[in-house]
Amino acid sequence: MNPYNYLYVASLLFTIGAVGVVVRRNAIVVFMCVELMLNAANLTLVTFARINGTLDGQVVAFFTMVVAACEVVVGLAIIVTIYRSRRSASVDDASLLKR
Amino acid sequence: MLTIQTPEAVMFWVLAPVAVLASLGMLLVKKAVHSALLLAWVMITLAIFYIAQDALFLGIVQIVVYTGAVMMLFLFILMLVGVDASDSLTETIPGLRPIAITAAVGFGGLLVSLIGRATLGHGAVGLETANGPGNVQALAQLLFSTYVWPFEVVSALLITAALGAMVLAHHQRTVARPTQREQAIARFRGASLGSAAGLPNPGVFARHNAVDVPALLPDGSAAPNSISATLKARGDMLESAQFELGEVDNTVTEEK
Secondary structure (H helix, E strand, O other): OOOHHHHHHHHHHHHHHHHHHHHOOEHHHHHHHHHHHHHHHHHHHHHHHHHHOOOHHHHHHHHHHHHHHHHHHHHHHHHHHHHHHHOOOEOOOOOHHHO | OOOOOHHHHHHHHHHHHHHHHHHHHHHHOOOHHHHHHHHHHHHHHHHHHHHHOOOHHHHHHHHHHHHHHHHHHHHHHHHHHOOOHHHOOOOOOOOHHHHHHHHHHHHHHHHHHHHHHOOOOOOOOOOOOOOOOOHHHHHHHHHOOOOHHHHHHHHHHHHHHHHHHHHHHOOOOOOOOOOHHHHHHHHHOOOOOOOOOOOOOOOOOOOOOOOOOOEEOOOOOEEHHHOOHHHHHHOOOOOOHHHOOOOOOOOOOOOO
16 A cells, blocks of 8 residues: 555545535535535645655645634634525525526 | 554554545434534544654644534534424435535545545655654744744634634513513413413323423324424324324213
């Protein structure tokens, strides 16, 4: 086994997350799929840090985690705000701009 | 030169398929809570991967921040929002699912074949030298020298996100909350007096008084608004017809 196998896992997880973003309707599940994609990217960064023998990838992965935490906080606040005004967490219901 | 020991290979071949299956299950299960639990499992698996790949600090941070804080936040919001129709797996845009799966297979195939063909020009180095003084010490060395400016920017981002969440979640009433007196007046002067005495409790007049059995109105029809909206949205409401009383014999026989 070589460390590139981790990259295959990361690409599979990223793809599955992307499908989830497109297919699911519940805004919270869509958000969790975005988190999955971010995690897959982090696994890629950590693996490349190991392959290249430098720690820069791990530092960037650390920054990604911080940004993801910010994103979760703001995103969930938006979902709660939308739910409060429309009583629905479905991404298909928030379509006022279309009409 | 990096050589991967057998225990790591065994760990990888056990955990990697489980992680991929769990993330697939995330897409396929109906309830959002189950999705969240599967995602938590994927994140723990990734933390183990990080620790196995000499990223001890990131592995611990992954468990503390992701499976601890972020997933807790997700479950909290799920509890707040509750269960509604958006959990259903029916596709609202016709033909979306086949297109999404085709695109995903294409994209995944592209990524996998790219990783299979590309080379870096050198073998895997490993982190023994970079982690010389210890993973945390080496990371701190980088973070507070080369990456000190991004580090400061990220701290500003964290503060902004906290403020933004507070602003978004803050709720100011535009109309005053109705008082008990106003509610009582609205109940009696409304369109019908049907609910003037309050809504019926679940199971009233039926032969079963569980919370998922609708009450029966005096004419024998079911009253769906006697059931909690959450149970209705989950589809856990029972038919009350099966609990109706049968024919009531009300003939009077004279006793001698």
